[in-house]
Amino acid sequence: MTQQGVRWTVEQVLALAPDAASRKAGSRLGVAGPWSATGANGEAVWGLCKGSGSKPYQTVVAVHDAQAAAGPGYKCSCPSRKFPCKHALGLLLLWAEGASTVPYGQDPPEWAGQWLEGRRQRTGQKVADAAPASGGRSADPAAARRRAELRAEGIAAGAAELEQRLIDLLHGGLAAADGAGYAAWDETAARMVDAKAAGLAARVRELGTIPSSGAGWPARLLEECALLHLLIRAYLGISGLPEPLAATVHARVGLTTDTADLLAGGQAAVRDRWLVLAQQDSSDGKLTTRRIWLRGEGSGRAALLLSYGAAGAAPPLALPTGLSLDAALTFYPGSRPLRAALGEQFTPPAPGTAPPGSGVEKALAAYGDGLREDPWLDTWPVVLSDVVPLPGPDGWQLADAAGDAALPVDPRCLGRTGLWQLASVSGGGALTVFGTCGHRGFTPLTAWSPDTAEAVSL
Template sequence: MTLSTEAVLALAPDDASAKAAKGLLAPAKWPTLGYSDEAVWGECQGSGSKPYQTQVDLSGPVFRCSCPSRKFPCKHGLALMLLRAQSGASFTAAAPPPWVAEWIASRRDKAEKKEARAAEPAAAPDPAAAAKRDAQRWKRIEAGVQELARWLDDQTQRGLAALGSEQQQAWGAMAARMVDAQAPGLGQRITQAAELIGAGEAWPARLLDRLGRLQLIVDAVPRRESLSPATLADLRIALGWPQDREGLLADGERISDHWLVLGQCTDERDAKLVERHVWLQGRASGRRALLLDYSHGGRGFETGWVSGSERAAVLCFYPGHASQRALVAELLADAPASTAPATDTPDEWQRMAQQIAANPWQPLLPMVWAEAVPARHGDQWWLRLDAAPQALPMQLATQEAWQLLAHSGGAPLRVFGEWDGEQFAPLTAWASGAAAGSAPVWTLAGVRA
């Protein structure tokens, strides 16, 4: 895998890491630089007597470094790939040294063992035990939902406009009770709704919309036996019911395609947990997919994705109506080395309406706008859609918004991002009408604000 300078910088966890990596590009700081078909490695001289050993598995790319940084990839890994992109002649083709070969071998062994486990016949499940566990969980959820129904009724009877910041603590307590009732999805939705109290204009109407979706879940739980399997799967996901990974890989819908990486972002959920969204679109199928991954304690992610690139893979989709979330069942080796923006859809609004009609509990919807111009009015950033007399409010940090506007120069861009029902969060932008093979002109870098 050969990455451009822009693609490497797009992998940086934040702007500070990218800047620090650029400061390590002096050849004198790297007494050793080498590469093979599988990996790139180097030794970077730091402040200590022993240089840091930095290596990258090109199948990902996946980074590893002996430095103590908790960021992933660290500045040394980014600098190594930047050097590879800008000064390939500085690297020596050679057999990997032991510290690289052992790591590559361990990753290969882990992958082979994983494949072997997947090929083994699964242990026969105990239907009676599984049914008993499900019944116990549903009983706790039903009790929690009944309490939530009474609480929602109290909020609407008191009037939403009278709510203030002092009520947010009480809402947090209700969210915690939903977690105790084994419905963490409801707790998260209550927490997100509480953040709207007093936030901006017309916040009572926005809050009412969130509470209405909660009420829809409340109404669905006691009627679950009458729901279709797909609707029941959507309800379980909305409740935060965990999906068995092995069962999903065994029974889930599989699609093999060349997947275009539309965009990606990372969000800090707490001091140690990072959530990553990677959005894909199948070249042949046109299916959009969300890979949702988590990294704890700065350990990084197992697979690296480059916005604008293309990879051949088999994805396994979660059950439900218009399901978007998927797992990578298999990465294929025959992906063409192209970087092409995804093909246009006939009507993004129609596609969005169909997604919401199929599953009203989806928190995020991917959208691609072929002709869009970023603009600023007052304190609010907007994305003007030339194909329609509409503008979407943008959720984007000020610095990133100015950079997107600079790349636009007032001209239309092709923009991909996430729509949460109220705001559009751009993740990637291409020049309008960019031909296949062109790279994005802008990508969201680092942890999202």
């Protein structure tokens, strides 16, 4: 926080880009040349960007709205269908650099003010509209209950069919999976989609990638088949499970609680000052999934926010890495609650500091605790402190500065340039790193420079 307000870093702005092309185009516009009539206050940044036409593009970005859980909002008069567009990214980059061409503390021009006022009204209406859906009320509760029963029956039938297919696979021998190709797996996954069991479909697709994936693939395939069979048996016998574990099984097969129902369902929210540890996007070509990891500065609790966007558009929720926000989170039910929904934000986001971490052994213990309560848990978020990144002939590892223990980096990360960026930030010394710890190793996502304490996304 300065006299110029809270400014994001260049890295935080670029993390909002929907794709690499937008990132590159936005960077070219992050200079004063094409911009005029720029300004900023505690709510928004605005400006006019000269384009190829006679009229400049009107660009405004709502960088904070205490009532909006969707993060920044963007408005530009350009015809781009990407959000944020290159003009919004360029404006934010200009603002992030602290340029004097973006004066702070002014009132927005009429065109920007009208959009901001409309956004405030729309946000308030969304909050009001969520109330009638609370408590699971429906225009026809009996019909809603019947739909839920039919879906449960469909998933149960799909799970039983999948169990038989796994049995057939084992009877035929795992070696046969090597020559069967991916088509059989894809057909099985499609059957699970038809049964409304998206979680089972995703796990089947993962099974299809294991054959011929390198040395030891039969053992990996057997392990994943065993976990999938355990999930099937858990769902088919869900009535006998404790409620938290039953909620976990429901989520794993693809039955999730609607966010609006969760926020309005009376479950106690957790208010804390939440540090944004990392933001990561993944895409399957049709849908972009954004994962945002948080850590409560008071509670030390980890949280994961999920947001989705169609191809060509960034997901609506954007919280740049390194910011800290005073907000309320409501956690989805489960035996090891991690995913949460963002509720009310009480103050504008502010720059955060490097979080406290633990050594390698405690990180492994944290993942072990999570795995004990959720057998299908792939990874768990952890913060490592005083670790040194070390490349080696057998892969990278993060070693305790004292040399007592080391955690291997997930082999799937070995092609990423972020590992060398991590070594550069380290400079050969110890630093704090956030990432996810799982049975394949550690995936680094964010590092804090020991010199500047700035968060660096990897």
